[in-house]
Amino acid sequence: MIRNPKDLTRYDAQERANHWLVGICFILLALSGLAFFHPAFYPLTQLFGGGVWARILHPFLGVLMALAFLVMFFRFKSLNVMTPADKEWLSRAGEMVSGNDHNMPEQGKYNGGQKAMFWAMALCMLLLFVSGVFLWRAYFNLPVDVVRLGAVVHSAVAAIMIAMIFVHVYAALWVRGTVRAMVYGTVTRAWAKQHHRAWYRQVTGKS
Numbered sequence: 001m002i003r004n005p006k007d008l009t010r011y012d013a014q015e016r017a018n019h020w021l022v023g024i025c026f027i028l029l030a031l032s033g034l035a036f037f038h039p040a041f042y043p044l045t046q047l048f049g050g051g052v053w054a055r056i057l058h059p060f061l062g063v064l065m066a067l068a069f070l071v072m073f074f075r076f077k078s079l080n081v082m083t084p085a086d087k088e089w090l091s092r093a094g095e096m097v098s099g100n101d102h103n104m105p106e107q108g109k110y111n112g113g114q115k116a117m118f119w120a121m122a123l124c125m126l127l128l129f130v131s132g133v134f135l136w137r138a139y140f141n142l143p144v145d146v147v148r149l150g151a152v153v154h155s156a157v158a159a160i161m162i163a164m165i166f167v168h169v170y171a172a173l174w175v176r177g178t179v180r181a182m183v184y185g186t187v188t189r190a191w192a193k194q195h196h197r198a199w200y201r202q203v204t205g206k207s
Contacts, residue, residue, distance in 0.1 A: 007186040008203055010109075016182055018072050025065035026165065032058045033158055059136045066129045073122055079109050080119065085198075086112035109199040117168060124164070127157045 011019070032054045035044040048054035085105040089112035096104055104111075110118070133140055134150025142150075172178045177191040192200040200206070 004188065007188055008192050008200070009185055010181040010187050010192075011185045013185065015075065016185055018068060018075070019182055021068045022065055022072060025061050025068065026161070029058060029061050029065060030158070030162055030165075032061070037155060059132060059138075062129065062132050066125060069121075069125050073125075076118065080115045082112070082115055083108075086115055089113070090116065106198045107196050108202070109196060111196070113171070117164065120164060121161070124157050124161045127153060128161070131157065 028048075031044050032048055034041040035051075035054055036058070042051070045051045045054040048057055085107065088105045089107060092104060093113060131150040131154035134142055134146050135154060137147065172182075175195065177187055181187050189200070189204070192203070
């Protein structure tokens with residue numbers, strides 16, 4: 001892909017690698033988790049070498065994803081603090097969904113929807129990790145009632161996260177030029193000015 005030298009850098013190589021590591025781990029965890037959730041999905045274990053290997057790998061992939069997300073959390077949490085403009089953006093999100101986003105409140109690097117997704121993902125990651133520890137009986141021999149609670153929480157939160165990831169991916173595909181930022185690390189100035197005008201002014205120094 002030929003890139004314009006005037007394009008703006010949105011993510012560096014480390015940030016993109018961190019994002020893709022979390023994303024790949026999540027896909028593998030969703031597939032293996034679904035295989036254990038219902039017999040209809042059990043054939044998915046063949047992607048991991050069978051049921052035994054899927055059961056062994058699932059928790060270790062979970063730890064890897066949690067660690068990678070922790071790095072992402074501390075890297076981006078200061079950029080995801082909610083502001084009055086973000087709350088106004090959320091209250092008017094319907095305008096953007098309808099395609100009329102030209103009069104939306106100015107946004108920094110992330111808009112209100114992205115920030116809400118970030119904090120929801122952080123909470124879900126925490127719940128998944130803790131409930132996953134409850135279920136990891138090879139290393140943690142907890143009371144059966146705790147294990148049962150962990151199974152309910154783990155399954156429910158995993159379903160919520162899968163739904164949120166679908167929304168996340170759809171939004172990235174829907175707003176043309178967004179995926180490019182996570183592949184190549186850059187966005188066009190027109191994209192930045194339209195969708196994140198405050199961030200555009202910050203990185204370009206233009207009023």
